[in-house]
Amino acid sequence: MDPATLAAYDHDAAAFAKDWHEQSAPTDLHEIVARFFIRGGKTCDIGCGSGREVAWLTVNGFAAEGFDASDGLLRQARDRYPQLKFAHAELPELEGIAANAYENVLCETVIMHLEPARIAPSVCRLLDIVKPNGILYLSWRVTEGADLRDAHGRLYAAFDTELVRSALTKATLLLDEEVVSASSGKTIHRLVARKAG
Secondary structure, eight states: OOHHHHHHHHHTHHHHHHHHHHSOOOHHHHHHHHHHSOTTOEEEEETOTTSHHHHHHHHTTOEEEEEESOHHHHHHHHHHOTTSOEEEOOTTTOTTOOTTOEEEEEEOSOGGGSOHHHHHHHHHHHHHTEEEEEEEEEEEEOOOSSOEEOTTOOEEOOOOHHHHHGGGTTEEEEEEEEEEOTTTOOEEEEEEEEEOO
């Protein structure tokens, strides 16, 4: 992850967690998961933040665990959900996560925090950890024009969607849309892909 972005999340982890948990529930994301994910399948959330979606997945019948690059956010997740499993992992390497490990992989609004050169390798690695015939959900906040940083110093990379699509040639796209997130109110692009068997 971009170092300044990671530092921002580590420094203000409690404030970010409070904000996310006070946002409206991401009902649109939940509907997509219910529609496409393999029910009961081993599932991971890459970029799990403070654990909100891992908790929702667990309650809704998925064997879920979360990974994040920010140790500060992982502390927030473990404090909020001590019964759930969280671990450190960073894109694009995702060190410690085996290939073909999960039926379902969720990566919600994470890859826009990567330097553009790391986006395609990260998408390839996300697909790598999906089991054959499994499902990858991937979304990112859309930034028009040039890369920008917010007041916290977080990177929002501007990149063409084709960069992501081209990294998913070993998968079938089931959903490909640009929408306003029900939770954050920001414009996001999201893809759902099924890995080849």
